[in-house]
Amino acid sequence: xxxxxxxxxxxxxxxxxxxAFIISLILxxxxxxxxxxxxxxxxxxxxxxxxxxxxxxxxxxxADILAxxxxxxxxxxxxxxxxxxxxxxxESKEDLSTAKKVAxxxxxxxxxxxxxxxxxxxYEDSVFEYRSKNVGNIKLxxxxxxxxxDIIVEKKLKSQGFDPRLIKKxxxxxxxxxxxxxxxxxxxxDFKSVFFSAYIxxxxxxxxxxxxxxxxxxxxxxxxxxxxxxxLMSSSSANDLLVGKILGLSxxxxxxxxxxxxxxxxxxxxxxxxIISLSNALILLPYFVLGYLFYAAIFVGMGAxxxxxxxxxxxxxxxxxxxxxxxxxxxxxxxxxxxxxxSVLSYIPFLTPTMMAVRIPIQIPSLIEIISTLIVxxxxxxxxxxxxxxxxRTAILSYGKRPNMKELWILIKSK
Amino acid sequence: MLxxxxxxxxxxxxxxxxxxxxxxxxxxxxxxxxxxGAGKTTTIRMILDIIKPDRGxxxxxxxxxxEEIRNKIGYLPEERGLYRKNKLINTIIYFATLKxxxxxxxxxxxxxxxxxxxxxxxxxxxxxxxxxGNQQKVQFIISIIHDPQIVILDxxxxxxxxxxxxxxxxxxxxxxxNGKAIIFSTHMMEQAEKLSDKICLINQGKVVLNGTLSxxxxxxxxxxxxxxxxxxxxxxxxxxxIDKLLLYENYAEFEVKDHQDIDKIFPVILQGLRIKxxxxxxxxxxxxxxQLVGGExxxxxxSR
Numbered sequence: 001x002x003x004x005x006x007x008x009x010x011x012x013x014x015x016x017x018x019x020a021f022i023i024s025l026i027l028x029x030x031x032x033x034x035x036x037x038x039x040x041x042x043x044x045x046x047x048x049x050x051x052x053x054x055x056x057x058x059x060x061x062x063a064d065i066l067a068x069x070x071x072x073x074x075x076x077x078x079x080x081x082x083x084x085x086x087x088x089x090x091e092s093k094e095d096l097s098t099a100k101k102v103a104x105x106x107x108x109x110x111x112x113x114x115x116x117x118x119x120x121x122x123y124e125d126s127v128f129e130y131r132s133k134n135v136g137n138i139k140l141x142x143x144x145x146x147x148x149x150d151i152i153v154e155k156k157l158k159s160q161g162f163d164p165r166l167i168k169k170x171x172x173x174x175x176x177x178x179x180x181x182x183x184x185x186x187x188x189x190d191f192k193s194v195f196f197s198a199y200i201x202x203x204x205x206x207x208x209x210x211x212x213x214x215x216x217x218x219x220x221x222x223x224x225x226x227x228x229x230x231x232l233m234s235s236s237s238a239n240d241l242l243v244g245k246i247l248g249l250s251x252x253x254x255x256x257x258x259x260x261x262x263x264x265x266x267x268x269x270x271x272x273x274x275i276i277s278l279s280n281a282l283i284l285l286p287y288f289v290l291g292y293l294f295y296a297a298i299f300v301g302m303g304a305x306x307x308x309x310x311x312x313x314x315x316x317x318x319x320x321x322x323x324x325x326x327x328x329x330x331x332x333x334x335x336x337x338x339x340x341x342x343s344v345l346s347y348i349p350f351l352t353p354t355m356m357a358v359r360i361p362i363q364i365p366s367l368i369e370i371i372s373t374l375i376v377x378x379x380x381x382x383x384x385x386x387x388x389x390x391x392x393r394t395a396i397l398s399y400g401k402r403p404n405m406k407e408l409w410i411l412i413k414s415k
Numbered sequence: 416m417l418x419x420x421x422x423x424x425x426x427x428x429x430x431x432x433x434x435x436x437x438x439x440x441x442x443x444x445x446x447x448x449x450x451x452g453a454g455k456t457t458t459i460r461m462i463l464d465i466i467k468p469d470r471g472x473x474x475x476x477x478x479x480x481x482e483e484i485r486n487k488i489g490y491l492p493e494e495r496g497l498y499r500k501n502k503l504i505n506t507i508i509y510f511a512t513l514k515x516x517x518x519x520x521x522x523x524x525x526x527x528x529x530x531x532x533x534x535x536x537x538x539x540x541x542x543x544x545x546x547x548g549n550q551q552k553v554q555f556i557i558s559i560i561h562d563p564q565i566v567i568l569d570x571x572x573x574x575x576x577x578x579x580x581x582x583x584x585x586x587x588x589x590x591x592x593n594g595k596a597i598i599f600s601t602h603m604m605e606q607a608e609k610l611s612d613k614i615c616l617i618n619q620g621k622v623v624l625n626g627t628l629s630x631x632x633x634x635x636x637x638x639x640x641x642x643x644x645x646x647x648x649x650x651x652x653x654x655x656x657i658d659k660l661l662l663y664e665n666y667a668e669f670e671v672k673d674h675q676d677i678d679k680i681f682p683v684i685l686q687g688l689r690i691k692x693x694x695x696x697x698x699x700x701x702x703x704x705x706q707l708v709g710g711e712x713x714x715x716x717x718s719r
Binding site: 003006007010014018222225226227228230231232233234235236237397 | 460463464465466482485486488490492494495496497498499500501505509510512513514554557558
């Protein structure tokens with residue numbers, strides 16, 4: 001055990017000093033915050049300058065109402081109107097193609113963001129066109145669509161003889177407020193926060209497993225290729241070596257997770273949104289630790305027989321993909337948290353930790369399910385560790401071609 | 416000190432080591448010789464307890480090798496490698512602590528040895544900045560820093576310039592004088608011949624020759640004797656037990672057919688002649704190696 005600690009110390013101290021580790025320590029949070037928050041920020045970010053929208057109005061009235069409504073509803077942070085309507089006049093009502101040409105030119109010249117064609121038929125079939133270089137600006141198209149729709153509905157209702165004040169009430173915006181019911185009573189929740197808390201858990205376990213796993217495989221491959229392994233094996237037992245490596249490199253992984261957690265907490269406190277509840281985190285903790293050990297064993301078992309960096313990268317690549325499966329399924333799991341498929345997937349040890357990371361924030365599984373998945377995970381972790389130690393002991397000294405499944409099986413069976 | 420008894424190691428397709436036995440005593444330099452793939456490395460790995468023999472025993476002072484005994488063994492593997500990115504001094508200290516030394520003791524000894532091997536100025540440098548020969552010296556330091564009772568060196572001289580070969584040889588001799596046992600494996604027979612007290616030649620997993628250098632040579636026969644003398648030596652032509660006689664006026668060369676007979680032959684010669692110079696010219700280890708491993712005269716080999 002003393003030697004295992006000496007090995008752990010070496011692996012930790014020597015790697016924590018390296019430039020590569022320090023860079024990854026800084027880059028990972030930047031990347032994560034970027035990938036997780038930036039797109040949302042950009043989409044919901046308020047415009048800073050008014051957008052000018054052209055209108056070819058064949059109804060001769062809608063454009064003015066639209067301009068007024070947009071002016072009422074949407075303002076820039078500095079109080080200026082967010083959208084400015086610029087009418088594009090027609091020489092004659094039928095000459096739409098000329099008007100389009102003019103408007104297209106305005107777009108290319110950058111004078112307008114895009115333009116609407118409001119045909120006279122819009123009252124009947126409610127169809128109108130928005131043309132722009134960029135039709136992917138969902139926020140803008142959604143707002144215009146909604147405003148035009150409201151105007152048309154209002155007009156139709158008016159023509160049916162409804163009281164204008166009543167109309168206003170009737171078509172007032174409907175918004176859904178989501179409330180999650182759990183044993184602790186009701187709490188407000190929404191898709192984004194559920195998704196993000198799952199995302200954060202998965203990223204945490206992912207970073208831990210990938211950091212440690214890759215370091216494990218790479219250190220084994222390095223020691224094999226420069227034959228240091230023989231000196232190590234002549235000084236300490238294979239088990240000490242294995243335990244020392246896993247301990248030392250895990251410490252590295254935890255340094256990374258710790259850094260991220262501190263950054264995350266600081267951000268959360270600053271913006272006042274803590275979306276991870278402590279109780280959820282506590283339930284996840286055993287999955288986290290066991291899942292981590294399970295994967296560490298898998299990395300050792302798969303990494304020990306390898307001799308080159310390329311092979312090592314391939315293998316770690318596959319394992320990382322498996323880790324991400326539950327995140328891809330997250331949307332579907334949220335819609336069907338009680339589905340038997342979700343339960344079955346939760347029992348596959350490769351998926352258990354990340355499946356639970358997705359499931360727990362949505363709906364805490366039953367106690368029986370938690371206990372039984374944990375038992376399955378514990379047993380598979382022990383089995384994986386045992387197998388990995390066996391493979392490690394022999395494979396770490398063998399060179400040349402990667403053993404096939406049959407040869408690995410012989411290794412595992414041998415005493 | 417070290418007793419290897421009938422060890423055997425089988426891999427799925429080949430028998431790597433088959434019934435190998437030998438003894439190494441304190442203060443001995445033991446040459447483990449043999450061509451590539453003969454089973455030297457496997458034998459060494461079994462002594463180091465990296466792999467277990469399928470059969471047979473390896474005892475150190477009568478005890479099976481365990482954690483404590485591991486700490487008394489030093490090892491320099493044939494294919495050299497070190498952590499490239501780490502500081503020299505840290506690397507040495509790490510390996511020393513793995514052999515049971517404390518950090519402070521390891522540091523003290525590391526500096527001593529670095530000084531001794533003229534590497535002190537590199538102590539704080541990264542390993543990759545060192546030349547190959549210097550890296551090899553570092554590995555040598557690692558193999559002896561814990562003051563082992565036995566050092567096992569796989570091809571210790573390959574890649575070293577003559578100056579460093581001498582530095583290394585002197586260290587060997589010093590260790591030998593301090594009662595340490597040194598096992599070294601090599602293809603270079605000249606080196607083995609100069610250094611070894613005992614040798615063990617392995618081929619295809621089996622011991623082909625085993626014993627002290629002179630034992631081996633004499634057992635192997637082919638002992639040529641060169642004589643310078645005064646007197647009439649014609650009686651040599653009829654003397655029993657000698658062969659391939661070349662007789663000159665006061666010089667003769669012949670081969671003793673059987674080494675055991677030399678005690679009978681010599682008194683006869685001494686009676687008839689006044690000897691000025693007597694020389695036993697033995698076959699070199701190199702030629703023995705070639706003959707044995709080359710497959711010639713296999714009938715004369717001893718395999719125990």
